[in-house]
Amino acid sequence: MQSLLAITSPLFLLIALGAVSVRAGWIQQDATVAMGRYVLSFALPALMFEALSRRPLEDIIVGPFLVAYVCGSLIAFAIGLGVAAAVRRTPLFDNAFFGLGISMSNSGYLGYALIAQLLGDSALNAVAMAILTEVLVILPLTLVLIEVHHSREDQGLAHTLGRVLRMVAQNPLLLAIGLGLLFSGFGWHLPGALARTVDLLAGSAAAVALFAIGGNLAGQHLHRGLDGALAIAAGKLLIHPAAVLLMLTLVPAFDPTLTEAALILAGLPMVTIFPLLAQRYGQGERCASALLVTTLASFVTLNLGLWLFADL
Known part of the structure; x- marks a missing residue:
């Protein structure tokens, strides 16, 4: 357990450092927002491209x-919708946020850092597949449900789908x-200067993302609606991994390292x-509290789960 904490604690300490820095006024929160945009727009895409383009397709x-x-x-998404509808009797768009909160992980920022530290670069394709799931399935599904509910009567489903x-x-x-898969499939390589630039961007992803x-x-507070926030939190940390674990037992066996990566993510x-x-x-208030x-x-849940998984 101590060796596990030695790996995971620095990641959460970086998160804590970012929160303390903003709370203490050492850095403005707008700066951490800009850091997040930098990671999302440059560092993490560079990392994903680098990790995928260098591996066989x-x-x-x-x-x-x-x-x-x-x-x-x-x-997990469906359970979020069902619980919100049956227990809270909330409208469709409210249910969609319960589903999103329970089923869409922070794979890009925290997931990459954890997988790289715990399982090594060979498992980073798991992060890419999780991101594909989130970007191509979960997020569009949520946005369609929300936009259909809020769109004007003259904007049909086709217009909403096109916008999403x-x-x-x-x-x-x-x-x-997509570019990483393309370069991998054709065996292409970036020129030396561009490859080094991508490498420098990729190397900055983890620390900046965790700090951000x-x-x-640091700007989030526990607002009213804490009961809903706790339900979302419990669903994310318990229902999502349980649902993925169930599906892992139903599909053909594959690399145990990737199995562990799926549960971590x-x-x-x-x-x-x-x-x-x-x-x-x-x-926003309930969802900020849930986050x-x-x-x-x-x-606690990640370290406990990893410790139990290591003993299996």
Whole structure:
């Protein structure tokens, strides 16, 4: 357990450092927002491109992993919708945020850092497959549910789908993964200067991302609606990994390292932009509280889960 904490603690200490820095006024929160945009737009896409372009294409996309992670995430999403509808009797768009919060992990920021430290670079394709699930399945599904509910009567489903697809297509991570797969498939390589630039960008991703998470959390508070926040947090840390674990038992066996990676990724807190998306629709307070609670609790649940998994 001590050796495990020696690996995971520095990651959460970096998150804490970001939060303390903002709280103490050493750095403005706007700066950490800019850091997050830098990671999302440049550092993490560079990292994904580098990790994928250097591996054989047949080793990147593992069919059983993708099936298990997609289906497990959809099960968690559906449970979020069902619980919100049955217990809270909330409208459709409110249910969508419950589903998103339970099923979309912080794979890019925290997931990459954890997988790289715990399992090594050979498992980074798991991060790429999780990001594909989130960007191509979970996020579009949420946005369609929300936009259909809020769109004007003269904007039909086709218009809404087109707008969501444009948003997805412009995602830098998706573009980087696509380029990485292309370079891998054709065996292409970047020229020396460009390769070194990409390498420098990729190397900055982990520390800046974790610091930015902490800085963003420093502006979150436990607002009213804490019961809903706790439900989302419990769903994210318990239901999502349980659903993925269930699906892993139903698909053909594959590399045990990737199996562990799938469970780690599913057990992460939700994506950092969760409250930002919800704020636009008046759900920001509950979702911000859920993000804060989930991130704090994940230090315990992740370490406990990893310790138990190591003994199996």
